[in-house]
Amino acid sequence: MQRRYKGLTAAIAALTIAATLSGCGADGSDGDVTLKLVAADYGSGEANSSKKYWDEVARAYEKKTPGVKIDVTVLSWKDVDREVAEMVAKDEAPDLAQIGAYADYARAGKLYPVDNLVSVPTQANFLPMLRQAGEVDRVQYGLPFGASTRLLFFNEKLFDDAGVRAPKTWEDLEKAAAKLKDKGVKYPFALPLGSEESQAETMIWLLSGGGGYRDATGTAYQIDSPSNVETFTWLKKNLVGKGLTGPVAPGKLDRQQAFDAFTRGEVGMLNGHPTLMETAEKAGIKVGKVPLPGVDGEPKATMGVADWMMAFKQNGHRKEIGAFLDFVYEDRNVLSFSDRYDLLPVTVTASSTMEADPRNTALKPFLEQLPGSELYPVGETSWAKVSESVKRNIGKAVEPDGDPREVLEQIAGDARNAESAASSAEE
Structure with missing residues (x-):
């Protein structure tokens, strides 16, 4: 820089x-x-x-x-x-x-x-x-x-005990989470999709999967794009469905709860920011940090706030x-x-x-x-309502009977309605 x-x-x-x-x-x-x-x-x-x-x-x-x-x-x-x-x-x-x-x-x-x-x-x-x-x-x-910005945080002691290294792909992440679970780690990967800050966790994963909230030109929402659907389908099947996200359903887990669990030594991995780094280290947690991997390696972008x-x-x-x-x-x-x-x-x-x-x-x-990094589309007056819809709905995408495509289509519909309302207000 x-x-x-x-x-x-x-x-x-x-x-x-x-x-x-x-x-x-x-x-x-x-x-x-x-x-x-x-x-x-x-x-x-x-x-x-x-x-x-x-x-x-x-x-x-x-x-x-x-x-x-x-x-x-x-x-x-x-x-x-x-x-x-x-x-x-x-x-x-x-x-x-x-x-x-x-x-x-x-x-x-x-x-x-x-x-x-x-x-x-x-x-x-x-x-x-x-x-x-x-x-x-x-x-x-x-x-x-x-x-x-956000990085993937991991508890170095828990990783050493489980014999795993920092993941470089989604497959690595899944395997590491499985070994952490076998070692009795309460939250192998903490996935906070509750109402507090789930628009951030969602964006981190969408970017990791090659998608995002907006299209490549930044001019339109693409919330229900194939890549976004694939990302949440993978999360549901490979992390949540295999019991690798802990005892609290992601849709009920708020970010602060996940952060508090990390500082107690109960979390193997989660997406964190600098404030959590200092808090965890003061609590005696040795924190490792790497970018959240993409499907096959480095993601196209990471999230900034x-x-x-x-x-x-x-x-x-x-x-x-x-x-x-x-x-x-x-x-x-x-x-x-x-x-x-x-x-x-x-x-x-x-x-x-x-x-x-x-x-x-x-x-x-x-x-x-x-x-x-890529930021929320804060320049759009529709973003506040889109963010509210994500917070309200995204946890359902990874529930046992949830359908990632249907949930993302619902949020995409809310985004179109919000954009339409914003356009009408400007006329």
Whole structure:
């Protein structure tokens, strides 16, 4: 990654010297301004709540910028998207929201375009694939904030005890899971297809099988494609049907349950992210990490995830919002957030700094995956409803009497309906 972006990093450095302020002609008051920020909580409790991070950033910014105050509200991930939606519906939108999706608000004309907010160096510094993922109709509205990728985690001790190695194909994975089961491992392969985060687990497996949510052009859903049907047919027959996914039915197993079981030493393999790596190692689990294999080897793509910052027009504080965001996306702040929550930086310069730091050796496999990863289709207003349908239905595809084709066709039908509704709303 460092070599790939060396030229761009130099260009950004040059631009930083030439441009330090947001675009001219901004609306907003010349008097005192309070910016309201609503953000998601990445912490696991009060001790490491994101409120502490944002309060530090806000106070540092207020100290250097007299006349601007930052009012911070941090909400749990279970509540934050809904709370912001309710604020917007009541015409009480915050100035800034750091949440999971931006496209609905962008298409409704409620957000500032990013190129009207931040300086050119700030916008140019976002990793290209994340910057593009923040676009609606080729205009960027979402600023990436925190990213991660997924790798196949395995318990090295359990693997050693079972005499197996990290799998390189699906057949290897199945054989390893069978040997783990023979050794009494409770969850040879934990497959969380419950309602919490099954849209992620599903996407990981679809990409591994050569498919995905969208077609190769990224213009249409392909949820019930032959490759996707084959993937879930294999999961049902070769993992779930052979009792290799543990005592809890995948459709009833949430991601956090699976992660907790991994930290207790009860799971042989699962798909994990950097936060789980640290938690498991603190619990004494020696974690091995490899990309989830494809059918016959490396998959065509792996899954990446990004959360989003967005700026609402309602209160008319464009100039003040842009200047604050320039500060938020300085390397020291991006790296501080990434370090606290084991996430990947979303900017070129912060990524290069993290990659070069020997203290971040454990994160390098995740960093290497990010540039070539595939993200959810967050730029589509239909995605929220498609994600809901996946969470509600995908577990049925691997039930004993389930039909993967029928389930994927049902989700595909929901996707077509969601796209149709989104198109009608835009007309």
